[in-house]
Amino acid sequence: MEQIFTVNEDQRAILKTVARFNEDEVKPRAAALDANPDPAQCFSWEIVERAHQLGLRTMTLAEKWGGLGADSLTTAMVVEELATADMGVSVVLAQTFKIAQVMQKAFNQEQQARVLPGFARDPRGLLAIGMSEPGNGSDKHLNIPVPFRTAADRTRGGWIVNGAKHFISNGNRASHYLVMVQTDRTRTMANGSSCFLVERDRPGFTIGRVHDKMGERLANNAELVFQDCFIPDQNVVGEVDRASNIFAQFSPQSNAYAGASVLGVAVALQRKAIERAHLRVQGGKRLAEHDGIRAQLAEMRMLIDASRAYIHRAAWLADHPDVGWDKTLAILPKAMASQAAWQIAAWCLEIHGGHGYMKELGVEKLVRDAAAFLHSDGVNRTLFLKAANAMFAN
Numbered sequence: 001m002e003q004i005f006t007v008n009e010d011q012r013a014i015l016k017t018v019a020r021f022n023e024d025e026v027k028p029r030a031a032a033l034d035a036n037p038d039p040a041q042c043f044s045w046e047i048v049e050r051a052h053q054l055g056l057r058t059m060t061l062a063e064k065w066g067g068l069g070a071d072s073l074t075t076a077m078v079v080e081e082l083a084t085a086d087m088g089v090s091v092v093l094a095q096t097f098k099i100a101q102v103m104q105k106a107f108n109q110e111q112q113a114r115v116l117p118g119f120a121r122d123p124r125g126l127l128a129i130g131m132s133e134p135g136n137g138s139d140k141h142l143n144i145p146v147p148f149r150t151a152a153d154r155t156r157g158g159w160i161v162n163g164a165k166h167f168i169s170n171g172n173r174a175s176h177y178l179v180m181v182q183t184d185r186t187r188t189m190a191n192g193s194s195c196f197l198v199e200r201d202r203p204g205f206t207i208g209r210v211h212d213k214m215g216e217r218l219a220n221n222a223e224l225v226f227q228d229c230f231i232p233d234q235n236v237v238g239e240v241d242r243a244s245n246i247f248a249q250f251s252p253q254s255n256a257y258a259g260a261s262v263l264g265v266a267v268a269l270q271r272k273a274i275e276r277a278h279l280r281v282q283g284g285k286r287l288a289e290h291d292g293i294r295a296q297l298a299e300m301r302m303l304i305d306a307s308r309a310y311i312h313r314a315a316w317l318a319d320h321p322d323v324g325w326d327k328t329l330a331i332l333p334k335a336m337a338s339q340a341a342w343q344i345a346a347w348c349l350e351i352h353g354g355h356g357y358m359k360e361l362g363v364e365k366l367v368r369d370a371a372a373f374l375h376s377d378g379v380n381r382t383l384f385l386k387a388a389n390a391m392f393a394n
């Protein structure tokens with residue numbers, strides 16, 4: 001258990017590699033990519049390919065599949081470090097980290113042997129998960145008894161899928177997708193939808209619009225469109241009509257890494273606030289010498305430390321569920337970290353005065369990024385309702 005309070009030597013080494021990757025690959029590109037008005041052009045394959053060369057892209061794959069076999073706590077640390085340089089880059093990789101973990105748990109042996117070695121070798125291999133639809137957002141989190149609109153009909157040897165998903169992170173960039181599809185229209189998402197593995201080049205599957213976003217721009221979000229798309233039985237992940245089991249396996253890491261992404265932005269905001277408070281002189285002394293500002297910087301520190309402790313505990317227990325896991329740990333850490341980051345964003349802006357609102361100091365990018373996880377991975381209010389459901393379930 002002491003692991004969640006310390007950083008061990010292996011973790012220190014990998015975090016050092018990530019810090020160098022941030023300096024060499026991410027920071028020099030981030031501002032220009034973020035400023036591109038075309039959302040699809042904000043993405044960088046160079047960054048992904050370099051992450052591949054360093055072993056980061058596949059770090060959650062077991063060594064037998066060509067990865068580093070990193071645990072969830074170490075991965076959460078890496079995601080936070082990545083996000084201190086750019087949140088979009090952290091999300092591109094965090095999606096891949098957590099879906100690779102789910103694939104290893106939920107794929108049968110044939111699926112693992114068919115997919116994982118190729119994914120490990122491909123320098124551009126990225127992963128995505130498609131649940132949200134224009135008509136279905138929060139309902140999937142709250143077990144509302146409605147079906148997905150993206151639905152499949154049985155055919156010989158598989159399923160024919162029609163419909164669309166939207167807002168999907170890595171949607172236009174992934175090599176492989178896990179997609180939740182209604183396979184029994186008479187039932188709800190919870191007991192009538194299945195998880196399908198979809199390869200990028202599958203006939204009948206196309207990428208729709210790439211969404212233009214206010215922040216987190218170095219990650220792309222896109223629509224997934226299915227038009228009479230044949231999915232063979234071999235691509236059903238887990239049991240038919242039980243996509244909810246896959247979602248349950250995915251949620252612990254998803255929530256922890258989402259929290260870690262937004263926490264990295266909070267750290268970057270706090271660094272900027274401290275730097276500014278030491279540079280800027282008003283009222284005859286540096287801002288850092290004014291009590292109101294000093295107290296605010298300490299409160300930022302408290303919010304960051306508390307959020308990190310919550311995320312680390314959840315990430316560690318996700319891998320050791322027998323010693324104290326409870327379902328709220330897959331729901332609340334991201335909500336806490338995103339609220340903390342949003343508060344810190346407002347304070348950082350305030351400490352910068354008008355200079356924060358001007359683009360040149362880079363604060364406004366961080367403010368836009370900090371907003372992403374108020375909604376992504378579940379709107380916070382929805383997550384509080386979901387946690388209450390978990391707390392009071394009998």
Ligand SMILES: Cc1cc2nc3c(=O)[nH]c(=O)nc-3n(C[C@H](O)[C@H](O)[C@H](O)COP(=O)(O)OP(=O)(O)OC[C@H]3O[C@@H](n4cnc5c(N)ncnc54)[C@H](O)[C@@H]3O)c2cc1C
Binds near residue numbers: 130216
């Ligand atoms: C940057 C980003 C990345 C994303 N990436 C992915 C992805 O990779 N894969 C994927 O599948 N999805 C993804 N999403 C979608 C995300 O999961 C949904 O946006 C989210 O679940 C909310 O759904 P919605 O946007 O339809 O909002 P709605 O469900 O329409 O919610 C709107 C508001 O109503 C509230 N509300 C909803 N239901 C209730 C209720 N029963 N009681 C009280 N209040 C309620 C919500 O809390 C919210 O405030 C992403 C979204 C974003 C912004």
